[in-house]
Amino acid sequence: MNRKTALLSAAAIWIMAGPGIANIDIPIAYLEQQVERPAVLTNLDRPPEDIGLMGARLGLADNAQTGSFLGHEYSVSETIVPLGDDWLEAARTVLAEHRILVVHAPAEKLLALADLPEAEGALIFNASAESEALREDTCRANVLHTMPSYAMRADALMQFLVSRRWTDLVMITGQRAADMEFAEALRNSATKFGARIRAEREWDMSSDMRRNIGQEFPLFTQDFPSHHVMLVADEAGDFGPYLEFNAWEPRPVAGSAGARPDAWSDRVEAYGAAQLQERFRRTADRTMRPVDYAAWAAVRSVGEAVTRTSSADPDVLRDYILGDRFELAAFKGAAITFRDWNGQMRQPMPVATRTALVAMPPMEGFLHQSSTLDTLGRDRPETACTAFN
Amino acid sequence: MIRTTVSALALMALSAPALAQEVWISNERDQTVSIIDVQTMEVVDTIEVGARPRGIMFSHDYSVAYLCASDDDTIQVIDVETREILHNLPSGENPETFVLHPDGRHIWISNEDDNITSVLDVEERRIVAQIPVGIEPEGKAINHAGTIAITTSETTNMAHWIDTETHEIFNNSLVGSRPRDAEFTTDDKRLFVSAEIGGGLHVFDTETFEEIVEIRFEIPDVHPHDIQPVGFRLTEDMTRAYVALGPANRIAVVDIENYEVIKYHQVGRRVWHMAMSNDETLLFTTNGVSGDVTVIDLVRQEPIKTIQVGRFPWGAAYRPADS
Structure with missing residues (x-):
């Protein structure tokens, strides 16, 4: 109790003292559709139940620390839709109160959500679906993708x-x-x-x-x-x-x-990643999975955009995230940015075995006129996405 | 007669010989410190230290070295003559970098995993203050007047300005992504901060806290992603900054009067930090991936030697010869 009060008054001092302080609330929703896991041969590897969610929580903690110096108050509401429950009903409920969503759901569910009338003008992050079509023919202007595609x-x-x-x-x-x-x-x-x-x-x-x-x-x-x-x-x-x-x-x-x-491997250690891995381990009591990373990157992207724009307006944030000035330090050795033609997050990607990192493409020598990160996945000239024009 | 001479010689041999100029290098993956003799430019000694040594510096009188043994959660104090670890100081968890206050008594430490800046009193051997800062505190600087301490936090992307008397943050400056190192100019009028992922060197006015300029780097045939400013040093006369550019494998020479990059020196792979000789004629860079130190002659303006050290050299500190 005492400790909490002390922290609050410390925060109050910073807020009073710092110039350019604006008090802003940034509510973010984490929305997950549970899926049936396919049976696999081994019974030894049971995937954790909280994949994705823990990444969002760590992203929130990271944002909150930065926000405490700027008067920016972040929150993440957590909605997990059980198998058989009405996904779109849950989505509508979340959209009624949130304009920024981090979604962990299969491609078709994500698409149905993005096409709801209530989702117009929302800022939705796809943290799990790898389907190519979501970034191409069925891309949506209100959906950005932190998860890489197949x-x-x-x-x-x-x-x-x-x-x-x-x-x-x-x-x-x-x-x-x-x-x-x-x-x-x-x-x-x-x-x-x-x-x-x-x-x-x-x-x-x-x-x-x-x-x-x-x-x-x-x-x-x-x-x-x-x-x-x-x-x-x-x-x-x-x-x-x-x-x-x-x-x-x-x-x-x-x-x-x-x-x-993959988007992430628990074998990534360079570029300060050991610190992210350690923070994640403390938060989740397990190692960080690709969907955790994508959810973390989504929440952090929002945080970075809020920090730089002092706005919580999804339109302002979307524009900033897709713009030239956005860059996120995301522990993979290069600044993370987003493709402005389909909302896909550009990123180096670890190639790793379960015990060691093998490489971190893009590999040296694969050149590109604007960003070597665009040698991974479909590039601007090939895109079928028109929603971002 | 002869006997007297011999005993005099024996006495001289027993008393400590005058120490030569040295550069001490912390080897992050080897748990060692390599000691380079500046005259011969060779490693003359390698000492065993604590786990994951990173930040390294000397006391103002150069009698001891301070070393962040990050994974042992301690600051080690090493006698420069005997090379022996005298004692371990409390540091808070996972100390990465630090800076010594002009009073010679207080060390300001970045506790990387705890989002804390710790202030250590080396005489009383205790932590006297812990200040919550942004995520992954890294760079440390104190102005020459001793009134302002800076902590950069890598994930929060800020330089926190801390009053050294009250131990309170009185301002926060946003900088480019992943700020690493910080240093004040000799006259305390400007603060420099490097941003590893942002790719720039930010210069702030210490009166207004406003950014004066962001210095950018461009190297032919090096991808902009690989230009990652980390450690840097400013010269006493405030004319030059030497900036380590990480995986670009270069040291940038910057004119800090006109904010222009003058030259790039090729060094070893993934250059982190550096030490400069007190007369500012030699620069010693730690090249993490290639496991060596590049010596740059700052007068002739060229690298003159590569010295193999331990695995993942991280920090570097220079000590002058005993006079």
Whole structure:
């Protein structure tokens, strides 16, 4: 009790003393749609229930500290919609009170939310959906994306492979929608950067083969032509983790398993990231996942824009975030900005195994006339998004 | 006769020899300090220190070195003659950088993980104040008058102006992303702050707290992302700033009268910090990734030597020869 009072009076002193202080409230909503998790082979890796939410909470804590010096009061309301509940009803309720949203939901749910009449003029951050279409044909002016797309992830990995001259590839894909989308992105990336996917096979996911991996995979991969690296598109982490050391040829695995490109990895340590990892660990009592990072980056982007504009108006913030002056220090070695043609956050992306960072693309030598970060994912000339014009 | 001479020599050998000019380098990943003899430009000693050594500096009389042993949560005091750790001082958690007040008695410390600036009394060996600041406090500076302390906070993107008497923040200046280092000019009229991700060197008027200018850097064939100003030093006569540019692997030479970049010196990989000789003729830069120190001759204006040190050299401090 005493401590709280002391802190409050300290804050009061700063507020009185500092010039340019404006008291502003910045209410942000975290909105999550729970989804059914696909069953995977191993029972050992149970994903935490609070992925995303903890990232938003850390972002709030980071913003609040900065805000305390400027008279900016941040809050994050948390709404988690259980399976089977009415998503749009929940979304309407949130939109009635909030104009800034961080959303952790599948692409179609996000899109339905963004198209609500109540969502017009809101500032919505997509912190989880990787679908390419959301950034392209079905892009929406009120949606920015802190989560990278499948294409960005595929490009990050492919740049790394090509920079090592490991250009002969084979690919094994799963049968779920996310696997298909990521596989398609990997194919496109291979074409874009001059690698070859020499053969592909689809893994029939119907059998539980924990006990006979050693017999199944060598046979399954025996006919592959010679290759440097085996790609795997298995986003749920079902069979992919078992590929390494069980294929016919001893080749590294990359993609959804092995060396994996992502928005974030708990193996990122440079660029001050050790501090972010530590702050996150203290907040969540676990390591930071990609969706945590994307939610954190969304809340921090709002914070950075509020700090620089002294405004909580979603239009002002959106303009600033998409403008030239915005930059977020986001622990990946380069200032984070947003693409003004589709609202996608530009970012370096770690390629990492579960134990070590492999690389942090964009790789050296992949050049671009304005930002090397735009070598990852679809670039301005190729975009199908028109909502930002 | 002969006997007397011998014993005199023996006495001389026993008493400490005059120390040469040295530069002390903290090696973040090796838990060591490398000591470079400036005359020979070689590492003459490597001493074992605490975990994750980063900030390093000497007392005003150069009798001891202070070292942030970040992961041991302490400031170590090292005797410069014997190279022995005399004692550990309280520092608050995870001390990263620090600055010694002109009174020679108070060290202002950035506690990186706790969003705190701690003030340590080295005589009483206790923390006398803890000041809440922004997230990831980093750069530290105190003006020559000893009245104002600066803490930069990397995630809050501010320079906090702290009254050294009352220990209260009396102003906050927004700077570019990820502010790192701070230093006042000799006349205390200007404050310089580097912004690693923002990519600029910000100059503030210490009367109005207004930004005078932001100095930007451009290097042919180096991507702007890689130009990340971190440590820097200002010359006594207020004509030059030497700025470490991180992964650009360069030291920028800036004319701080006209705010123009004059030259870039190529150094080792990922240059963090630097030490300057007291006569301002030599600069020693810590190159984190290449694990070495580049020596730049500031008169001839060129790098003259690379000295291998430990893994991830971070901080550097210069001490003159004993007279």
